[in-house]
Amino acid sequence: MTLRQLTILPADRVVLLPDASPLTEVEYETDQRLIPFGCRSGSCGACVVEVLQGGPALGEPDDDELDFLDDLGLSGGAHRLACQCRLRGDVTVRVVDQI
Template structure:
């Protein structure tokens, strides 16, 4: 089990090794969380900024990186939450919307 912390709420959840961050919907029972849209990496609703533990969310694939770049999030610390699998402790927050 690995700890995922959501900021600025300070919510901590424990997820199984390699769990998808989409499991937050079930773990938090409607609390303020990450907004998931398509759940397939195509809409950009779930862009997060990784504050700590970036290597613990898996590799950012080329297609995800290219899509994030078009959304205005070229930096490595931004991820699509629906594409992440937790392999260690991490702290994230929903990314501020860009002007794109």
């Protein structure tokens, strides 16, 4: 099994997840709430992260995710809804303060 590394800032924590795992799996790998997941369906914005390194390893955002991020004023490609991402490589993200 291939493990991928997810670095989460500002907590400065590294979580190892199996290849293609949804980022929601972070909750089961640590006793801390490193990413604040809410609805898990991409409609609440609780889990917005800024992708600092490795963005392509999270897969391409779909149109609904892009539209929602645009509604939040976060267009431009640096932000993602963590609940909509799968880890396919090493990635570093920064959790965005509540919107």
